[in-house]
Amino acid sequence: MTATESDTRQLTYVQAWSEAIAECMRDDPNVFVAGEDVGGYGGVFGSFKGLQAEFGEQRVVDTPISEQAIIGLGIGAAVSGLRPIVDIMFMDFTAVAMDQIVNQAAKLKYMFGGKAVIPLTITTFGGAGLGAAAQHSQSLEAWICHVPGLKVVQPSNPHDVKGLLISAIRDDNPTYVVGNKLMLGATGHVPDEMYEIPLGVANIVRPGDDVTIVATGRMVVEAVEAATKLAEDGIECEVIDPRTLQPLDTDTIVESAKRTNRVVVAHEAVRFGGIGAEMAAQIQEEAFDYLDAPVQRVGAPFSPVPFSPALEQHYVPSRKTIAQGVRDVLARNLPGA
Amino acid sequence: MTATESDTRQLTYVQAWSEAIAECMRDDPNVFVAGEDVGGYGGVFGSFKGLQAEFGEQRVVDTPISEQAIIGLGIGAAVSGLRPIVDIMFMDFTAVAMDQIVNQAAKLKYMFGGKAVIPLTITTFGGAGLGAAAQHSQSLEAWICHVPGLKVVQPSNPHDVKGLLISAIRDDNPTYVVGNKLMLGATGHVPDEMYEIPLGVANIVRPGDDVTIVATGRMVVEAVEAATKLAEDGIECEVIDPRTLQPLDTDTIVESAKRTNRVVVAHEAVRFGGIGAEMAAQIQEEAFDYLDAPVQRVGAPFSPVPFSPALEQHYVPSRKTIAQGVRDVLARNLPGA
Amino acid sequence: MSDPTPEVLWDLHHRMVRIRLFEENTGRLSEQAKLPGFLHLYVGEEAVAAGVCANLTDDDQITSTHRGHGHLVAKGGDFKRMFAELYGKATGYNKGKGGSMHICDLDLGMLGANGIVGAGSPIAVGAGFANKYLGNGQVSVPFFGDGATNIGAFHEAANMAAALKLPVVFICENNEYGEFTPRHKTMAVTDVASRAEGYGMPGVIIDGMDAVAVWEVASEAIARARRGDGPTFVEAKTYRYYDHHGVKGLGVTYREDSEVEEAKTRDPIGRIEERMIEAGVASAEDLEGVHAKVQAEIDEAIAFAEESPYPDPDQILQDVYTVRAAG
Amino acid sequence: MSDPTPEVLWDLHHRMVRIRLFEENTGRLSEQAKLPGFLHLYVGEEAVAAGVCANLTDDDQITSTHRGHGHLVAKGGDFKRMFAELYGKATGYNKGKGGSMHICDLDLGMLGANGIVGAGSPIAVGAGFANKYLGNGQVSVPFFGDGATNIGAFHEAANMAAALKLPVVFICENNEYGEFTPRHKTMAVTDVASRAEGYGMPGVIIDGMDAVAVWEVASEAIARARRGDGPTFVEAKTYRYYDHHGVKGLGVTYREDSEVEEAKTRDPIGRIEERMIEAGVASAEDLEGVHAKVQAEIDEAIAFAEESPYPDPDQILQDVYTVRAAG
């Protein structure tokens, strides 16, 4: 590939995903993949496509339907010197493996007085919008963010998929990387070479001075759309994508909040108890004297994800509900009033 | 028992627990108990003491060590007309059963279009302070509060144990009732008769006008102690015990916040992503114009629970850290300044 | 065990044709992109649901899987409400809130398809517990795949049922695949039924492409459970004709076409029809008449579903909790 | 298999005495309220850990349970760092952060006691996967109780090890109780080893009160795993003398004293000592000398632990994450 090709190369979100893994596997013989249908089939979302053909069955392992043992496989292998990538297909299935993730992977290092090193990457896909109903559409990242010892990564575009995934794989801690099912085919420029995006550094996707929108995962795309629309009315939103939710780059968020004085946080997860609550709590803690309006949270209503598209389309947060959130924070204590 | 005796009768927290269950079992033949060591042994915390002797092995069932199947047993029995109480000994073991709790118990009704009725009560004990280390000391209620379809109950004294547990058992929804291990022997007045404390109604444990402290579980006791101490300095705290975290009685909390203008929320769980984040987010949403200081959160630091008492005693939030929180919110934008 | 009566043969045949045509039509609608979400078709495995459910009353409970249409049809599910549910309509079994993976009819004891592999078994065990507790003589039947026997929830449920000696009959639909992965990669045993002994329950292997064989074994296991003699594990060796979900994925190479073709030579409906004709129970025309009649019902049901309204957006926040009736 | 050499007998005896005296002293300190938290003593079960670990190198990995002291001692654990950990001191194996339920020594391949029943097995399987992947000839050994075989994580781990043909030897310590509940209430099988067949691995039953018997069977199973022939399930029938936790609870009536006394007549240390004396390998004085020497080490270790400092409060936020070395 020539330099020019590389500069403009477009990949889909899911292509960037498998490329990041392939490059890490070429780079480090201790990296391997295990999960359900990751081998022969390349993952039900295509996120492991071509890996078994290139790296063989020893390094790309089709496992039984045993999420607890899949995570355990990763932990034991990690403690023993490998750098595992283990897959939990749909994010909803995280619930089946919570003990291994939370009571084992997250805590072993600490409980052992620091000695264990657990360079484990857990991959999964979350999010609604596919008519997949209540057990295949959830966004459960808030659970994982609440657990010391884990890192939580949520890329919102192909470029970040590659850079964040490489960082997660190279990180010496258990990381939980959440893709979005609806974005599999989203395209964007992805550099050819290996690159890392540091975990814990937010991305200011769009600068703006009137309102800060902190959005996660696919909601970043929706927030940018909302911002573009609002700009037509002269409202300039700054859109921040934290990219990692644990650790959370509070500094970047707070700095923006102090400048715009108005903040909307948006995620796909249920609003009550979502990561947006933590963000709102931190923002009011750190930027209290700067806020002209309460931090507004956009998230899913308090119900399971309904199946019917007629319901789901109103359930999932969107550019519309985000834009409404922006208008709401602007309506409070009008600027200059 | 005479009326006078009943008026003053003192029970421990754990006696109130088993009494509530016993009375519900006498009241309704469809109530039964299942869990590990709940029968012959009466529960490792004593919370099922005497039940098998009174109600027999059919109604107080010692199960295998199978938390997923224990919850499933409860769900299937509930859908089939019984009113099960199933036990998950230490709250930490909730992680093992998350799928059945979150993807099944919480969602069946909704996914089924409303038809299923699931009068299931899940009991467990959480909290640190016993040198029980990272896998036997957690406070994980925030996970459950984030899941539509579940109710979360956390009693802070023997009187509430009985009334809340009876309400939870009689409730037609899956409820998750969290006791506190350190409070097992705490005594208090518990009326002899059956009574319900409605789920979703907070208790103003101590009135006050200067600062509102919203505390959960054992932190209510610590908050009251902190308030008593602060009163010596002329600082009058209002202590609110939400008693149920899902649904959360936001109205009572916000009403108080609007009056005191300063709020501290306190729980045992890790601060990041705890239920305190949700409370802080809601309070700033609803009482923004009334707040003189950011809502201050008191919770555990971002680490697993350490074993050594030398560490654990500094790890667990206490009357001291709560009092410090109060002083911190008072130091901001001094009243009358 | 004596030969099945003509009534039994008719019954099994009818249940299977209902399932087959429901699924073929569902597949067709899915390829026309009329149905949202994921659809896991039961075509090829009809003998299992039919043979088992023919032994159950409406009060006996079953739990199902992601591949659940066949179980509900076999339990007597109503085509109209089923199609309406797959369309996401307000008139569906679940008011459009559940869809294919959660379709259910509690009045028929069908406690729901389930999107989490293995998760139905613990719930069925709970139903079995209630049946024993109430002494109502009912049994509960969890259906699950071969792949599901590798997950913890199944194991805990099986052991719990045995330990508490509950009236539960475990039906494993062994189609030799979990999604796109062949069973030999995920399990080192020839027969899934070899797991039964470790729970202390009988394990029986049957030809899951033969409805009569399923019916016979299931009726024994169910009678045993009703008698209070505890659970049984039944492994029905069967096969799914279509892909893991949908009908036929493009470029999906996890199995040979010849394998599918071989299985089709043992088609459960073809087989029972041959038997019925040979035994003089039915003529070819009789049997075609069944197909035609069922297809007509389906056409009507699809029309009903298509004409039905979508649920109102305000339904989103309904049915999350049961509100206690006042008083 | 040939008779064990005197060296093996001495080795087994030494490991068992080390465990026994460690635990007796721990029990004593616990009754003096010197040790925080929950303590699950291994007294009575010494033959299992000793017989298995005598076949392992420091590189072979084991995972353990809530009842983990014996496993660490058998693997060569250092008394000083162990007692310091139980005291919650900074000099402990885990810097005082883990305590009894998480005690570990990664340099000895002891991947930790574990407070979650069943959770160690998947981790051991992961270690076994790494061993196969790296081709290092090592084996991994999960220890777990009879009760743990009822939980999903164990099941998934056992099946995974068999499906991937990993060098793992599963050691079930069947002491017939899970906490205060007898096994027959929670399991409908006579032998836990009957579960092995359902995973496609050999299941072997041994007298877990006989260190030599354990040693022999474990050495075969471990050799088999090292050869690449896959996992084995070993059920060691054993008994715990003290209560589920602590030494002897007041008014705890879940088992008869006579049952405990009967088990003590088969005491694994008494048994090997008899054998060593009969075989002329050791004299009674020799053996007493071992006890005395070990007790002296323990006295020293306890003094070390008592004199050691507690961790600094600023340790709370240390060791949560691994920070990548710069460069």
Ligand SMILES: Cc1ncc(C[n+]2csc(CCOP(=O)(O)OP(=O)(O)O)c2C)c(N)n1
């Ligand atoms: C806990 C969990 N893990 C993974 C999946 C994804 N998944 C859906 S169906 C399936 C295969 C199930 O195989 P089997 O039990 O044999 O049933 P079959 O599809 O063959 O009927 C998998 C892995 C899931 N739904 N739930």
Ligand SMILES: Cc1ncc(C[n+]2csc(CCOP(=O)(O)OP(=O)(O)O)c2C)c(N)n1
């Ligand atoms: C998931 C989980 N459930 C319950 C417990 C509580 N618990 C601790 S030890 C134990 C009994 C374990 O029995 P077994 O596996 O036979 O081991 P033993 O104690 O007999 O050595 C139980 C139920 C736990 N620690 N983890």
Ligand SMILES: [Mg+2]
């Ligand atoms: Mg299958």
Ligand SMILES: [Mg+2]
């Ligand atoms: Mg045991």
